[in-house]
Amino acid sequence: xxxxxxxxxxxxxxxxxxxxxxxxxxxxxxxxxxxxxxxxxxxxxxxxxxxxxxxxxxxxxxxxxxxxxxxxxxxxxxxxxxxxxxxxxxxxxxxxxxxx
Amino acid sequence: xxxxxxxxxxxxxxxxxxxxxxxxxxxxxxxxxxxxxxxxxxxxxxxxxxxxxxxxxxxxxxxxxxxxxxxxxxxxxxxxxxxxxxxxxxxxxxxxxxxxxxxxxxxxxxxxxxxxxxxxxxxxxxxxxxxxxxxxxxxxxxxxxxxxxxxxxxxxxxxxxxxxxxxxxxxxxxxxxxxxxxxxxxxxxxxxxxxxxxxxxxxxxxxxxxxxxxxxxxxxxxxxxxxxxxxxxxxxxxxxxxxxxxxxxxxxxxxxxxxxxxxxxxxxxxxxxxxxxxxxxxxxxxxxxxxxxxxxxxxxxxxxxxxxxxxxxxxxxxxxxxxxxxxxxxxxxxxxx
Amino acid sequence: xxxxxxxxxxxxxxxxxxxxxxxxxxxxxxxxxxxxxxxxxxxxxxxxxxxxxxxxxxxxxxxxxxxxxxxxxxxxxxxxxxxxxxxxxxxxxxxxxxxxxxxxxxxxxxxxxxxxxxxxxxxxxxxxxxxxxxxxxxxxxxxxxxxxxxxxxxxxxxxxxxxxxxxxxxxxxxxxxxxxxxxxxxxxxxxxxxx
Numbered sequence: 117x118x119x120x121x122x123x124x125x126x127x128x129x130x131x132x133x134x135x136x137x138x139x140x141x142x143x144x145x146x147x148x149x150x151x152x153x154x155x156x157x158x159x160x161x162x163x164x165x166x167x168x169x170x171x172x173x174x175x176x177x178x179x180x181x182x183x184x185x186x187x188x189x190x191x192x193x194x195x196x197x198x199x200x201x202x203x204x205x206x207x208x209x210x211x212x213x214x215x216x
Numbered sequence: 217x218x219x220x221x222x223x224x225x226x227x228x229x230x231x232x233x234x235x236x237x238x239x240x241x242x243x244x245x246x247x248x249x250x251x252x253x254x255x256x257x258x259x260x261x262x263x264x265x266x267x268x269x270x271x272x273x274x275x276x277x278x279x280x281x282x283x284x285x286x287x288x289x290x291x292x293x294x295x296x297x298x299x300x301x302x303x304x305x306x307x308x309x310x311x312x313x314x315x316x317x318x319x320x321x322x323x324x325x326x327x328x329x330x331x332x333x334x335x336x337x338x339x340x341x342x343x344x345x346x347x348x349x350x351x352x353x354x355x356x357x358x359x360x361x362x363x364x365x366x367x368x369x370x371x372x373x374x375x376x377x378x379x380x381x382x383x384x385x386x387x388x389x390x391x392x393x394x395x396x397x398x399x400x401x402x403x404x405x406x407x408x409x410x411x412x413x414x415x416x417x418x419x420x421x422x423x424x425x426x427x428x429x430x431x432x433x434x435x436x437x438x439x440x441x442x443x444x445x446x447x448x449x450x451x452x453x454x455x456x457x458x459x460x461x462x463x464x465x466x467x468x469x470x471x472x473x474x475x476x477x478x479x480x481x482x483x484x485x486x487x488x489x490x491x492x493x494x495x496x497x498x499x500x501x502x503x504x505x506x507x508x509x510x511x512x513x514x515x516x517x518x519x520x521x522x523x524x525x526x527x528x529x530x531x532x533x534x535x536x537x538x539x540x541x542x543x544x545x546x547x548x549x550x551x552x553x
Numbered sequence: 554x555x556x557x558x559x560x561x562x563x564x565x566x567x568x569x570x571x572x573x574x575x576x577x578x579x580x581x582x583x584x585x586x587x588x589x590x591x592x593x594x595x596x597x598x599x600x601x602x603x604x605x606x607x608x609x610x611x612x613x614x615x616x617x618x619x620x621x622x623x624x625x626x627x628x629x630x631x632x633x634x635x636x637x638x639x640x641x642x643x644x645x646x647x648x649x650x651x652x653x654x655x656x657x658x659x660x661x662x663x664x665x666x667x668x669x670x671x672x673x674x675x676x677x678x679x680x681x682x683x684x685x686x687x688x689x690x691x692x693x694x695x696x697x698x699x700x701x702x703x704x705x706x707x708x709x710x711x712x713x714x715x716x717x718x719x720x721x722x723x724x725x726x727x728x729x730x731x732x733x734x735x736x737x738x739x740x741x742x743x744x745x746x747x748x
Contacts, residue, residue, distance in 0.1 A: 117556070124662045140643060167602060176689060182613050329680070
């Protein structure tokens with residue numbers, strides 16, 4: 117008996133927290149984690165709508181998003197580790213040079 | 217009455233899992249002794265039967281050390297995290313059918329149609345405990361052991377999931393009880409999926425960190441692996457979790473490939489339903505006990521892998537084999553139907 | 554009733570853990586909190602009759618993705634390593650902007666006629682798993698294929714990045730054995746990389 121608006125407000129709060137993290141933190145891995153947080157909040161809203169509209173399309177979209185997130189993490193973390201080996205730092209503010 | 221059955225089953229299964237640990241400790245010591253041509257524990261109680269109690273008392277009475285260099289919060293959290301998935305996983309495991317009050321009731325705590333996936337998902341959480349303990353200990357041996365073990369468990373989860381896929385395709389359901397019923401009506405899973413069974417058993421050894429895959433501990437090179445810094449009950453928690461995971465792995469092998477609670481010939485004997493069902497549950501227990509013995513047997517038969525051998529074996533042998541198994545199963549199924 | 558209690562408990566817990574994730578000084582603990590938050594979301598999925606997604610959430614997000622992040626943290630930071638300055642200079646302005654965005658969304662949700670209620674028993678098909686599988690291989694086959702190829706590409710890409718590191722390590726090892734040729738190798742190596 118939960119109003120659907122409460123679910124939506126929850127996803128909005130989680131999404132906002134993710135955005136704040138991405139915009140303000142300096143550590144690349146935390147930024148990465150906050151992107152995951154945003155993806156997850158969107159997933160939750162998709163599942164809520166799937167349930168509300170009695171359709172599975174939302175759940176399938178979530179499944180595909182999870183797959184893409186897994187791919188993104190594999191590449192992104194490999195890049196972060198490679199950058200760390202090169203620059204000894206994963207501070208985003210120091211990554212402003214395009215050339216390695 | 218019927219709504220209380222899940223709680224009763226929960227109690228019974230939890231007690232079974234917990235009591236299996238001291239029994240397993242004793243069996244491991246005794247069988248190890250037997251395999252190595254020595255007697256094993258004999259001092260505590262008749263034939264050393266009370267040895268597990270002595271072990272537990274020793275763990276309880278030891279000083280509980282928290283070294284000053286550790287990250288306290290994670291250090292204390294990690295052993296608890298080991299036990300949590302070990303008990304959480306019992307939730308969907310069926311151990312038999314009982315006729316109670318004229319109704320056939322599945323002995324299972326929660327009924328869900330994602331049985332195997334749940335087991336895989338929850339048992340994948342064990343790796344957190346290992347990495348947390350490794351990281352929080354702030355010790356190079358712990359960290360090395362933890363990193364190795366985490367990489368090992370993540371690599372062997374893939375072939376484990378793939379090896380089950382053949383069975384799932386044959387049965388067409390993720391429910392463990394459906395898989396057992398399928399085997400009841402035809403042949404045991406090991407006949408249908410010999411390669412899948414082999415891969416699953418090998419990966420089960422790797423997932424429970426048993427020899428020949430116990431690189432996490434590797435006493436000779438890493439002192440004690442991720443639990444080097446742990447003592448007293450915290451160490452016992454790792455122990456408990458490991459043995460519980462071993463029991464779960466044995467039950468899963470039995471359910472998926474050894475016919476579950478299916479006992480040959482018992483259905484043709486015209487017994488009372490309840491007697492027959494009790495015999496079937498005892499049959500399941502017997503198979504599980506044999507697998508536990510098998511775990512100890514392998515421990516003293518095979519030497520430990522080297523780390524690169526382990527990774528090569530996992531990625532270059534097991535995963536292609538498991539994929540081939542899936543493809544072959546699919547082709548055969550397409551031809552037959 | 555049960556669903557409502559589960560929703561509020563796990564919802565509040567998820568927000569608290571998300572806050573802890575973005576505010577905590579120690580990255581490793583941040584990752585722990587994120588794993589907890591993902592677990593809460595899995596619980597919320599169950600209240601929405603999406604058991605399959607809940608399990609996939611635990612299996613993929615907690616079991617694999619967060620674990621990979623923990624690995625990356627282990628490779629890039631030292632224990633008890635707490636960053637002194639964790640936020641960059643745009644903390645206040647961006648927080649204010651995002652909070653404005655949040656209030657906008659909330660006001661839209663409250664006014665936009667989302668008056669529906671998530672009831673305890675929905676009318677989704679009971680065999681959700683089979684339905685999802687069938688849909689993935691019929692209506693959504695293109696998306697499914699594209700995602701599969703994306704995974705393959707990501708796998709190869711990650712492997713390629715890791716492989717480059719291997720080669721550098723090899724050069725460093727040979728540096729000890731034979732200095733001059735190793736230097737030449739190294740020069741060649743860097744040239745290749747720049748091309």
